Amino acid sequence: IDVWPATGDKIQGGSSNAVDPTSIAAGTSREFYSIDAAEWLRDIPVGTVLQRVVTNTTTGTNSTSTTEAATALTATISMLDAGSKVQVTAMGPWAVSRSSGSPTNMQGFLRLWESAVTSGTNLADQRIGYTYGLASQPPFAVAGGGYAAKVLDTPGDKAATTYVLGILTSVGSANLAQFNPGSLQATMILEEIAT
Secondary structure: OOOOOOOOOEEOOOOOOOOOOEOOOOOOOOOEEEOOOOEEEEOOOOOOEEEEEEEEEOOOEEEEOOOEEEEEEEEEEEOOEOOOEEEEEEEOOEEEEEOOOOOOEEEEEEEEEEOOOOOOEEEEEEEEEEEOOOOOOOOOOOEEEOOEEEEEEOOOOOOEEEEEEEEEEEEOOOEEEEEOHHHOOEEEEEEEEOO
């Protein structure tokens, strides 16, 4: 629901007759306070979670060379407020192993993008994999683990914004990067935070 003031009035220091920049989500309510004859304040404390989107998957995706396997977990949030931020919490398991041949490196990134793979904004990443020849890292072993990223993003408008969590292999031509090995669950939580 969008809310406009009475003719000549304004909300939260905005222009006269302008819509409240923060829509009211379904199933929620809001109080407005009149502080003088023409201005209203809305009761939304900074840091309030305006809405939350939770998504998860157990689908695994593979990648070779420098191709992304970033379609494994995608989530979209439609903003209610042009000035709010999105808090993204992403958790996903991964694995890296030899695909073929004898690569000396099996490395890549587990990465969180905004908007789109590669061409989108890189919000956070974690280097993964092994380098051949290091005593502490057996060659061609399967590397497995988890990843958690929690970042704040400011899309800048009320349009729907998409986030993608996936794998980018970066070294060698015979790498095999797996997202969600063994059908383990990856989860992404999107929260719109009032500012």
